[in-house]
Amino acid sequence: METPVDSAAGVTLVGGGPLSASDLDRALALAPGLVAADGGANALCRIGRVPDHVIGDLDSLDSELRDRLGQRVIHVPDQDSTDFDKCLSRISAPFVIGLGFDGARLDHTLAAMTSLARYRRARVVLLCADDICFLAPPQIALDLPVGARVSLFPMAAVTGRSTGLHWPISGLQFAPAQMIGTSNHAAQARVRLEFDGPGMLILLERDCLEQVVRRLPEGPDWR
Numbered sequence: 001m002e003t004p005v006d007s008a009a010g011v012t013l014v015g016g017g018p019l020s021a022s023d024l025d026r027a028l029a030l031a032p033g034l035v036a037a038d039g040g041a042n043a044l045c046r047i048g049r050v051p052d053h054v055i056g057d058l059d060s061l062d063s064e065l066r067d068r069l070g071q072r073v074i075h076v077p078d079q080d081s082t083d084f085d086k087c088l089s090r091i092s093a094p095f096v097i098g099l100g101f102d103g104a105r106l107d108h109t110l111a112a113m114t115s116l117a118r119y120r121r122a123r124v125v126l127l128c129a130d131d132i133c134f135l136a137p138p139q140i141a142l143d144l145p146v147g148a149r150v151s152l153f154p155m156a157a158v159t160g161r162s163t164g165l166h167w168p169i170s171g172l173q174f175a176p177a178q179m180i181g182t183s184n185h186a187a188q189a190r191v192r193l194e195f196d197g198p199g200m201l202i203l204l205e206r207d208c209l210e211q212v213v214r215r216l217p218e219g220p221d222w223r
Helices: 021-030 040-046 063-072 083-088 106-119 206-218
Strands: 011-014 033-037 053-056 073-075 096-099 124-127 132-135 139-143 149-154 160-163 181-185 190-195 200-204
Touching: 011 021, 011 040, 021 096, 021 124, 021 206, 033 040, 033 083, 040 063, 053 063, 053 083, 063 073, 083 106, 106 124, 106 132, 106 200, 124 206, 132 206, 139 206, 200 206
Parallel strands: 011 033, 011 096, 033 053, 053 073, 096 124
Antiparallel strands: 124 132, 132 200, 139 190, 149 181, 149 200, 160 190
């Protein structure tokens, strides 16, 4: 598939959920490219921002705004994938920060989390209302305050190892609806995580965004 959005820098991707100007500024400071997933362009317009591109089936994009954006709009009529899916499959960038993919509807939040696992993109970080969420890469080291929450949620069967967590994960067989690892926390200032395959989501506190973005591009991806 041709990649319509090819960026040498990080991309901020905005969905149609709640969006704050401060979160957008924070994301753009790290990922200056700005792409909207369908109705995310409406949210950007309301705070005076114009996306570089809009990708989606366009069922939520304001018709007047669509006309005004013209060539920036990439229409993907496929109804078998979400707009987040459509964007992830058409953006090539060192990393992506997603906003507006949680908070409005729980089913949309779950769909976005599923997309992270489906596309095996360990360089896509969702900035949510209370957390950041990303697909675990093969390995990552994080510098965290002792006691900081480190939640692990498997989207597929996966095993791994850890150092620095209050409850080590070595030897555990993670799987959806079976063994999960939410509400773990850092017992040491350096937490190391390693996984044997894709499928584990990591949820951390929002102040970890900048650190995670810096470290994810340095490691190998599952792709």
